[in-house]
Amino acid sequence: MPNPAPVPSSSIAHTSLVRPRRPETIVRFAAGSGGTVEIDLGRTALLVVDMQNDFLHPDGWFPQAGIATAAALGIVPGIDALAAALRGAGAPVIFVNWGVRADVANLPAGLIDKGRCGGTRPGYADLSPAGRGDILVQGQWGAATIDALAVAPGDLVVHKHRFSGFHDNELDSILRARDVTTLLFAGINTDRCVFATLTDASFRGYDCVLLSDLCATVSPPSVTDTILFLTDLLYGAVASGAALTAVLAGAGPSASPIPQETSR
Template identity: 50%
Template sequence: MKKTPGTPVAYGPHPDNAWHQHYGVTSLLRPARTPTPLLFTSDQGNLELDIGASALVVVDMQNDFCHPEGWFAQKGASMQATRRPIPRLRRLLPAWRAAGGRVIWLNWGIRADRLNLPPVVHFVGKRSASGVGYGEHSPIDHGPALVQGTWGAEVISELKIEPADIHVYKHRLSGFWDNELDSILRAQGITSLLFAGINTDRCVFSSLQDAAFLGYDCVLLRDACSTPSPAYVSRAVHFLVAQCHGFVATAAALNTALTSMQQES
């Protein structure tokens, strides 16, 4: 349909970050947005954030890490550990979305040719000549490990994905390295990040740490994260997050606050 001079046109990635053109005027003004405050408890005391400027970042809840026939399981990793966040996220995600919160699925998704993976990444994924590395096929073959567009890189079926959710692939432990995550978050006006998923001491912590270095407000939802590593490793991560990078809280406390907010509205 042909646009007339009086037809409003928006240019931008999000309603809070868009130019508008109307009757021949291109306006660079962004609308003033009313915050949606949410108060919940953390390990360090009460926290308040703006749901409209926040995102729940779900890290690596993928078939190759969480499915009994995935890459990790065939390497002998504990599926009890990697699947532990599932029930928490199944309860939290619908409540978070209903309150207007955005969801980021931050997942491993490598190139099929692996040309942008340095030797250290190749090594830690394989370890030996007989090992199965990134982009290679396991004995129970569901395709090359963690390649974009394959079964292994998909989010596990137990967690429902909504059309409005945002997907970002990574190819390092940190989700902020050599990809578009930071640009997407800033374009959406997101300043606060809540982290969940696996593994607490690897991709979750690396991504949270880089987020804090970039100036984001960071909250680690410790009961919605997990790792096969010894328990003391997670305790160390919780200590470091609270000391240096932000806050440690629980999905249970967040869910309680969301339920209370919805009952009051």
């Protein structure tokens, strides 16, 4: 078989597989243990979990079922401030919200039953008691982030249909495409979707920081204590979102952000 004719060098396309990387920017801020935690802003993203209408708005699924929202609403200003500071530093802000299929075709029977509390209340994709569409259905009111929390044009929104924000969706691909290795966690509920997403992230190789002052839950305080203990012991670090916000604003006790050379 004759050899193929050589391709003229002038017609060979140039392919670049170089991925731009943000400069390393190290910040250090207060950890829950009394020490400090250090992160590289160039490879960090904030995940804001489940701060959405069906959990927090008076017309939403949880409030209509009599579930208290005061603790969750109390973390909104702190999340908003940190998100703004991280945007200013060029770090991605990602809202991870429940957003199920209208036909719940990919939800198991056990999860559907838990959502309905054994048939005592409406659940996933059922009609909202307040007439706000279908509960937690992607693209509808209940799955949207609450108005009190700013979502900037450059922010990303990822929908989930399990307690973990990584199950069967695009979150992992989005983070890897942005060269993110460290995740900051804020939102609700500390012991449910926040912790499930954090542990799943840890299993996938991400470094995890639970911002204890920017998370809340309706569970008893002892449950939160357990989550903080396990996170610090096994899955990452527990730290202060307010402390990080202060450092990024140049008002914190820790060193200001320090630009470094691109990746070591």
